[in-house]
Amino acid sequence: DADVTQTPRNRITKTGKRIMLECSQTKGHDRMYWYRQDPGLGLRLIYYSFDVKDINKGEISDGYSVSRQAQAKFSLSLESAIPNQTALYFCATSDPAGRYNEQFFGPGTRLTVL
Amino acid sequence: DAKTTQPNSMESNEEEPVHLPCNHSTISGTDYIHWYRQLPSQGPEYVIHGLTSNVNNRMASLAIAEDRKSSTLILHRATLRDAAVYYCIPTRNQFYFGTGTSLTVIP
Numbered sequence: 001d002a003d004v005t006q007t008p009r010n011r012i013t014k015t016g017k018r019i020m021l022e023c024s025q026t027k028g029h030d031r032m033y034w035y036r037q038d039p040g041l042g043l044r045l046i047y048y049s050f051d052v053k054d055i056n057k058g059e060i061s062d063g064y065s066v067s068r069q070a071q072a073k074f075s076l077s078l079e080s081a082i083p084n085q086t087a088l089y090f091c092a093t094s095d096p097a098g099r100y101n102e103q104f105f106g107p108g109t110r111l112t113v114l
Numbered sequence: 115d116a117k118t119t120q121p122n123s124m125e126s127n128e129e130e131p132v133h134l135p136c137n138h139s140t141i142s143g144t145d146y147i148h149w150y151r152q153l154p155s156q157g158p159e160y161v162i163h164g165l166t167s168n169v170n171n172r173m174a175s176l177a178i179a180e181d182r183k184s185s186t187l188i189l190h191r192a193t194l195r196d197a198a199v200y201y202c203i204p205t206r207n208q209f210y211f212g213t214g215t216s217l218t219v220i221p
Contacts, residue, residue: 045210
């Protein structure tokens with residue numbers, strides 16, 4: 001089983017709709033992240049959470065909100081989706097005490113806003 | 115902010131070594147250099163990291179310049195499965211993946 005899972009894997013929605021992307025992890029990591037990836041722009045950080053009570057804005061948080069329901073779950077919401085939020089979204093986790101302090105990424109959610 | 119510079123793209127023949135360069139001239143003395151790769155339709159995955167000494171693991175080798183202003187990820191024998199985007203990231207910029215180097219492996 002995958003350590004970091006994302007649901008849904010693909011989603012098509014319309015402008016103005018509220019959308020929630022979910023991320024779950026079984027790695028036991030305290031730190032979780034949401035990124036978006038656009039062609040030619042690399043990955044950009046949206047929000048991050050260093051533990052259940054800690055939420056921080058990343059580089060491009062406008063138009064997004066997050067919820068850290070538990071250590072294992074970190075959800076990303078688009079309150080009112082717009083077409084330029086069409087992108088590939090990745091969730092990631094990390095353990096700062098881990099041997100390599102690397103980030104572990106989920107498989108991604110492809111979101112299309114019409 | 116420790117900026118990095120990588121070539122946008124590189125090509126390699128299958129089963130030949132590949133040297134992927136990264137310039138990080140403003141890196142601080144305590145920043146590690148992390149390398150990730152992103153295979154098509156997947157999330158990035160960790161490859162290797164180092165501070166000063168050259169490092170080896172089952173995936174690759176990392177050669178770090180003595181002045182730490184540059185590093186090179188070495189794939190000893192490129193395979194088709196190594197076709198990916200490779201990112202070089204200093205610790206302080208660990209959330210900024212940039213656009214990396216897109217590696218094409220030619221059969």
